[in-house]
Amino acid sequence: MESVQHKHPPYLLIWLYLFLLTAAELGLAFELPISRNLKLLLLLGTALWKALLVAMFFMHLKFEKWNLRMLFIIPLPLAVILVLAVITEKIW
Amino acid sequence: MTTADARAMQPPFPAERGVDAYNTKLGMWVFLASEVMFFTALIGAYIILRFGAPGEWARPGTVLNVPVTAFNTFLLICSSVSMVKAYASIADGNQKLLKFWFLVTIICGASFVGVQAYEYLHLIHRGFVPSGVRDGSELAELVANGTLPGASLGLYGSTFYTMTGFHGFHVTCGVISMIYLYLTKVLPGKYTQQNYGGVEVIGLYWHFVDLVWIILFTIVYLI
Numbered sequence: 001m002e003s004v005q006h007k008h009p010p011y012l013l014i015w016l017y018l019f020l021l022t023a024a025e026l027g028l029a030f031e032l033p034i035s036r037n038l039k040l041l042l043l044l045g046t047a048l049w050k051a052l053l054v055a056m057f058f059m060h061l062k063f064e065k066w067n068l069r070m071l072f073i074i075p076l077p078l079a080v081i082l083v084l085a086v087i088t089e090k091i092w
Numbered sequence: 093m094t095t096a097d098a099r100a101m102q103p104p105f106p107a108e109r110g111v112d113a114y115n116t117k118l119g120m121w122v123f124l125a126s127e128v129m130f131f132t133a134l135i136g137a138y139i140i141l142r143f144g145a146p147g148e149w150a151r152p153g154t155v156l157n158v159p160v161t162a163f164n165t166f167l168l169i170c171s172s173v174s175m176v177k178a179y180a181s182i183a184d185g186n187q188k189l190l191k192f193w194f195l196v197t198i199i200c201g202a203s204f205v206g207v208q209a210y211e212y213l214h215l216i217h218r219g220f221v222p223s224g225v226r227d228g229s230e231l232a233e234l235v236a237n238g239t240l241p242g243a244s245l246g247l248y249g250s251t252f253y254t255m256t257g258f259h260g261f262h263v264t265c266g267v268i269s270m271i272y273l274y275l276t277k278v279l280p281g282k283y284t285q286q287n288y289g290g291v292e293v294i295g296l297y298w299h300f301v302d303l304v305w306i307i308l309f310t311i312v313y314l315i
Contacts, residue, residue, distance in 0.1 A: 008180045011173055011176050011180065015169065015170070015172075015173040018169050019166065022162065022166065022169065025310060026158070026162055026314070029152055029314040029315075030152070030153065030158075040315060043310050043315055044315075046310070047306055047307050047309075047310035048307075051307055054299055054302055054303045054306065055299075055303060057176075058173075058175075058176045058295075058302070059295075059296055059300070059303075064111075064112075064113075065111055065112050067111050068112070068113055068118075068121060071111070071122065071125050072124065072125055074125070075125050075126075075129050075132070076128065076132075079128065079129060079133075079136065082132070082133075082136060083135075086136065086140050087140055087143065
């Protein structure tokens with residue numbers, strides 16, 4: 001059994017990218033003198049960017065059909081709604 | 093069966109190829125979709141407990157050993173790359189490279205579990221346990237002199253060990269599965285350029301475990 005053939009992405013380049021982003025995260029968390037909220041935003045953004053790289057290129061979501069991608073993407077907004085609903089519970 | 097019967101059993105629309113994935117691959121994607129919900133529930137609980145915690149949360153690096161975990165993160169990223177290289181090798185029909193990269197993935201994954209076990213032992217030795225801080229330990233002294241916020245350490249300990257523990261369990265399952273596949277399929281050369289679904293399916297699981305760790309590392313260790 002095999003998947004639909006596609007040209008292999010530059011895996012080692014993506015690995016280097018992930019490594020540099022991780023190093024940047026460490027620098028951001030411990031060295032950069034910026035506000036806590038900005039740091040939080042940048043760290044979460046970098047983590048999501050890294051996760052997206054893994055999903056798109058290593059898990060080959062970039063090369064899959066849209067309906068298969070949706071299988072993976074649909075739980076994400078549901079999960080965010082779940083968390084937000086519980087966080088804001090005390091407001092109600 | 094007559095021709096008319098056979099025609100009556102045909103669906104009244106052309107067959108569709110759907111998601112264009114074979115059964116085991118589709119099964120793995122459905123499983124991973126459920127895993128997204130599982131880990132989001134854990135991360136969501138962590139966020140809720142952290143923002144609702146009494147007093148301050150321990151600053152990054154005061155309790156946990158970030159350099160060791162950063163090295164572990166690097167190991168897991170390397171294992172993800174070696175796994176995708178194993179996939180690419182067999183997709184190109186190269187058995188020798190498949191064996192090499194698959195073995196590298198197993199070694200990196202097993203090393204990750206080993207480093208995590210070392211981290212747990214080190215943390216427990218310092219007094220950081222799932223219920224918070226052990227009396228009379230090094231960390232208990234830091235709480236006593238005000239360096240560490242004591243009120244939220246129980247929540248910190250339970251959420252930390254639950255999230256990283258479940259992730260470590262997933263990595264361990266992945267390593268065991270890969271060792272099994274390596275011994276029964278990869279080494280005997282059962283995967284070919286025409287049949288390498290097993291490598292792709294275990295690869296999907298392994299990359300997902302890496303993806304979850306990328307998020308956990310940032311949320312638990314850096315923020």
